[in-house]
Amino acid sequence: MSSLLFSPYTMRGLTLDNRIVLSPMCQYAAEDGKATDWHVMHLGQYAASNLGLVITEACGVEPKGRISPWCIGLYNDETQDALARVVRFCKEIGSAKFGVQLAHAGRKASVTPSFMIRTIVPPDKGGWVPLAPSDYRDDVHPHPEVMDLESIESVKRSWVDSTRRAAEIGVDLLELHFAHGYLVNEFLSPLINSREDAYGGSRENRMRFGLEIFDLCRAAFPADRPIGVRISAVDWVEGGWDIEDSVALAAELKKRGCDYVCTSSGGVALQQKITAGPGYQVPFADAVRNRGGVASMAVGQIWEPQQAEDVLQAGHADMIAIGRRLMANPKWAWMAAVHFQQFLKYPPRYRVCHPRMGSTLNFTDTTEKKQQLIHMFQAEQEMTVKAWG
Helix, strand or coil, X not given: CCCCCCCCEEECCEEECCCEEECCCCCCCCECCECCHHHHHHHHHHHCCCCCEEEEEEEECCHHHCCCCCCCECCCHHHHHHHHHHHHHHHHHCCCEEEEEEECCHHHCCECCCCCCCCECCHHHCCCCCEECCCCCCCCCCCCEEXXXXXXXXXXXXXXXXXXXXXXXXXXXXXXXXXXXXXXXXXXXXXXXXXXXXXXXXXXXXXHHHHHHHHHHHHHCCCCCCEEEEEECCXXXXXXXXXXXXXHHHHHHHHCCCCEEXXXXXXXXXXXXXXXXXXCCHHHHHHHHHCCXXXXXXXXXXXXXXHHHHHHHCCCCCEEEECHHHHHCCCHHHHHHHHHCCCCCCCHHHHHHCCCCCCCCCCCCCHHHHHHHHHHHHHHHHHHHHHHC
């Protein structure tokens, strides 16, 4: 059986070499919203590791849209120039396509990084008063400012501005972050959204803000480049957003030209009770794909190559997003390619450390096997030279 994990995947005018995606991971290494050398290093290692798609961490669409004062943004010329440098570097050294995730943290903003003890960053320490659809409070995040209609329109304009900036720096794809308890997720969830206007109440009204943002971003981004959306498929709280809601949202996004939905979950309320485990969110990707009618990206404890392959072969998802496992092993795709006996367009400078010559060939092999493996590796070298020109 041929590998689906290493088969190309096309969305609009973009074709990924394979279906392995770097899931966005916050780094908290920015300076006043600007990407730094850390981001060049962090994302560059994945660009040169033969993933199909690399997606940045969440980029705030306005300063208040960042999770912390150390998160990157895409909201002025300085942040645009800094991210453009990262994009150029990754495209020059690697074969992976490059995507940017746009986000607004909403009421979960102005806090310290997740690798520290999470505390509120007050305005006199470089923080700010976050925005929210309603006056929902907990013991972890700052008390928010409730958005009026003027504020809603202003935030929507910020999403459009960031979309245009992303197009200008040459990103191949956009992912809109509607998950993990951040602003759009707050509008979607009945646990947070208690508005009584057109943006609250019914599911249709609670979806309005996110769908309006999608429509505006889709219109502002080149038609031949795809846009996907990451959602929290369930809140993991009784009475919250559930999988039926996500299927309905996916169907609406599909009508509007959404190219995929990445199905994460949770993050909106502290009382969530998540039942985690290997592939625990795959059923959400399946529901969005096969009931909502839109391509899906599965994410969440998909660790092993065969596990990822099985998800695709079963028709549960179209792409696989991997985060922490790739952080631990940036060359995960190389190991997976050896497992499935697939050729990768690995950087020519890395030929000598390719797994074909390391983990596959050893001194206990027979002379005949050694010769077979050497011939196979030589053939791959020739393919690499042709691939890189």
